[in-house]
Amino acid sequence: MNIYDLFMSPLEKRFLTKIRKNIIPRALGNVLEIGYGTGVNFQYYNLATVKSVSALDTKSTPAVKIKAELPLKFFEGRAEDLPFLDESFDTVVETLVFCSVKNLDNAMNEVLRVLKPGGIFIFMDHVLPEKKSMASLFKATNTVWPKIAGGCNLTREPYKLIEASGLVIEQSGRSGHDIFRWGIGRKA
Numbered sequence: 001m002n003i004y005d006l007f008m009s010p011l012e013k014r015f016l017t018k019i020r021k022n023i024i025p026r027a028l029g030n031v032l033e034i035g036y037g038t039g040v041n042f043q044y045y046n047l048a049t050v051k052s053v054s055a056l057d058t059k060s061t062p063a064v065k066i067k068a069e070l071p072l073k074f075f076e077g078r079a080e081d082l083p084f085l086d087e088s089f090d091t092v093v094e095t096l097v098f099c100s101v102k103n104l105d106n107a108m109n110e111v112l113r114v115l116k117p118g119g120i121f122i123f124m125d126h127v128l129p130e131k132k133s134m135a136s137l138f139k140a141t142n143t144v145w146p147k148i149a150g151g152c153n154l155t156r157e158p159y160k161l162i163e164a165s166g167l168v169i170e171q172s173g174r175s176g177h178d179i180f181r182w183g184i185g186r187k188a
C-alpha cells in the first residue's frame, strides 16, 4: 500500500463509498470513466442503464473490482487529450482524478468535447477545504504531497471550474468536513 492509499483508506470507508454508491449508478448509455485506477467504481454501475464503459487511464493497470457482466473496454490516454470523437459519450465519470491531471483546464475542455448534448458529467474530488485552519494545513502539506503521492494536489478546487464550465449542475454535495465535493452536471 502506498502513502496515498494509506491516507485514503479510512476516508474511503467513512465517506467515499457512500458518495460512489450515490453518484455512479446515475451513469447511463455509453460511459467514459477517466482515471479508473483499480476500477473501484465498476461495481457501482447500473447494468440496466449502462450500455458500455470505456475506462481510460494513463497506464493500463489490472482492474481488480470488475463486475463480470459490465461491458468494459480499456484505453490508455490522458484526460487532457482524450482519444475519442466529439460528442461520443452519454456520461463521463471522474472521481479523484482532477487532483492529479497536469492541466485541469484542458481536461475539463475535453470532458465537454466528448460529452453528447444532454449528456452528464459525474464527478467527485477532494478539494481545498473552506475552513481556514484546514486550508492552511492542506497548503502546508501540499508543499511535499504531490512528490510523494503521484502528483496529487491537495489545494485544487475543481468544482469551481466545473460549475463555471457551462454545465447545468443538477445535483451537488460535500462531505468529510468539506474535503470532498461531488456533483452531476448536464451539457445543454
Ligand SMILES: C[S@@+](CC[C@H](N)C(=O)[O-])C[C@H]1O[C@@H](n2cnc3c(N)ncnc32)[C@H](O)[C@@H]1O
Residues within 6 Å of the ligand: 034, 035, 036, 037, 038, 039, 040, 041, 056, 057, 058, 059, 077, 078, 079, 080, 094, 095, 096, 097, 100, 101, 102
Ligand atoms: C487517485 S486515483 C483515483 C482512482 C479512481 N478513479 C478512484 O476514484 O479511486 C487517480 C487515477 O487517475 C489517473 N490519472 C492521473 N492523471 C491522469 C490523466 N492526466 N489522465 C487520465 N488519468 C489520470 C491515475 O493514473 C490514477 O489511476
